[in-house]
Structure formats: C-alpha cells, structure tokens
Amino acid sequence: MKTNKLMRLEAAGWTIGSTEDFLQLNNDEAQMVALKFSLVCAVKKSRIKHKLSQIDLAQRMKSSQSRIAKIEAGDASVSLDLIVRALIASGASTRDIQSAFKTNERACDVALK
Amino acid sequence: MKTNKLMRLEAAGWTIGSTEDFLQLNNDEAQMVALKFSLVCAVKKSRIKHKLSQIDLAQRMKSSQSRIAKIEAGDASVSLDLIVRALIASGASTRDIQSAFKTNERACDVALK
DNA sequence: TGCGCGTATGTCGATATTGACATAAACTAC
C-alpha cells in the first residue's frame, strides 16, 4: 500500500518523484551551464588564436561587438545558438568544437592569460 | 597598390572579401545545420533507447509533447538550446552528447528504424 | 595630457522561441 501518505501529499500539490525531478532539473541545468561555459571559453580562445578582435568576429557572423562581448562575459541573454555560431565563425575546426564539449575543461582564465 | 579598383568597388557598395564572407557564411550555416541535425538524431536515439515517450521527455524537461515532436521533426522554431536540453534530459551521457557533435553521422532514419 | 583601439555594459524596438492547447494522424491491441 502506497496510497495513504501519497494521496495526502498529492492532495497538497505534491507528486511522487517531485524531489527527483527537482534534483534532475538542477543536474541538467548544471550540465547545461557547464557546457555553455566550455563553449564560451573555446570562443575566446579561438578568437584570440586567430587574432580577431571582437569587432572582426562580429562582422564575420553579422553580429555586433557588444554581442560578442556579452557572449564572452557569459551574459544571460546569449543563447547556445549564438555561442556555437561564434565558435564556428571564429574559425574553430570541427575537432576544436567537438573537444569544446568536454565539460572537464580547465578554468578558462588560466588558459587565456 | 591596391587602391584604385578597390576604391571603385567600395564606392559601389562592395568590399574586398565580400564573396569570401558570403561563402564563409554559407559554410558556417551548413556547419550549423549539420550540427543541429546530428543532435536531433541523438535526441531521438537517446529517447527511444531510454524508452521514453515524447510526453515523458517533455515532463522531464518541463516542456510539452508538441515541442519534442517539433524538435525531432527539425522544425525551424526550435533552438539549439532546446535540442541540447532535450538531449541532456533524455539521459544521454556526456560522452553521447560529445559524440553527437561529430557531423559525419550516418543518416538518422537508417539508424533509427 | 589627449588620441586610438579594443572591450564592457546598459538600453531598446524588432524578431525568434517558448509552453500550452486543440486536433489530427498513425499505430496497437482487443
């Protein structure tokens, strides 16, 4: 019997698994953030490696310098789409892009400066 | 001296490299499309592998069944963000995600059915 | 000092993307 307490909980607006869902969501969120971070790092690395200013890169992908700055700053208003576009436009190779998806990257700043 | 013809062209609204930019853009676009395609395939594979219905997956990522359908159909209104979120939520491992970024995947349908 | 260059930050109107919903279609199993 799993009815009694369960039903009371559900009556109160809870469902079984809600905790797991919550944690799962957090975990997924974390993965997403880590992924974005890696890619952002890769963008900056690739841009500098190819000796491009933010303006150069912006022109390449028909965006604006401020967008590039926001990308590299990890601004909340930039999508994964834009990050990956920037990565591609910056001249990163397919291999670079792929390896950027390893989330176990070292801290970005360290590698950059 | 690269001034003469160049200046005339620029006066006409052209800049050097515009053709390259054009091709570059197309190439970047193509890379982006290929990437999305690979990921979409990976989502469907992973979802089925984990025996999830579109509704299940939708609940996991707090989205809707119709969105999942659109994702897997390659609808124009789905962002890379959502695709990757779906991939993560479907239970794909980090390794799965990474390997999904190899653009030289085989056709999706073949593998799926 | 001031000037040029690259970058950071805030704002804003226009556009893209979202979840939700309705509904149809495809497919099983009875």
Add this chain to the structure above:
DNA sequence: GTAGTTTATGTCAATATCGACATACGCGCA
C-alpha cells in the same frame, strides 16, 4: 470495428534573444 497510446501539426500570447547604438573603461603611445 473502436478504444488507448504515441506522435505530428497548427496557432497564439508570453517571454527570450537579437542587432544596433550609446557610452564608459582600460591601456599603450605620442
């Protein structure tokens, strides 16, 4: 058959994201 399950498609109001612009900051150099 039809009832149940899964997936596909269209619509829409709410929100997220966009490029563009202004502007400030840091930094090297004359």
